[in-house]
Amino acid sequence: MKAHLDSTVNETRLRVRYAETDQMGVVYHSNHLIWCEVGRVELLRQLGFSYRDMEREDGRFIAVAEVKCRYRSPAYYDDEIVVRTRLKNVRDSVVHFGYELARGDNGALIAEGETTHIVTDAAMRVVALPEKYLKVFREALGKRSGN
Secondary structure: OOOOOOOOEEEEEEEOOHHHEOOOOEEOOHHHHHHHHHHHHHHHHHHOOOHHHHHHHHOOEEEEEEEEEEEOOOOEOOOEEEEEEEEEEEEOOEEEEEEEEEEOOOOOEEEEEEEEEEEEOOOOOEOOOOHHHHHHHHHHOOOOOOO
């Protein structure tokens, strides 16, 4: 696993599906969190590993402990959405991500948010991330392994 240059940010593009809209034709609010998850999974891939491998090979899960989302403007069916996901901070058993959801055609901000994740084992006990992941996260953030 090796962090890429500017690997603390991932940009993923997606298109709003009809099923993601409500009766008013606006994207239903919970879909923003699903899009954040898409961005988070892609950021991990960009860092050189998959969340699935973290679960299967190392028995580590990053459970959502807190979500914040500020809605700025509506999104509609067939809009292109740019999901920017940023690694904000990492500690032994906590990972913090930030998100910006923007309109693909003009860059207008749709929503912004953050998630905080607690690292657990399969029994949902809080545990530390294996060093191989901590090292990648810390390198991506520009921190030495001991920090």
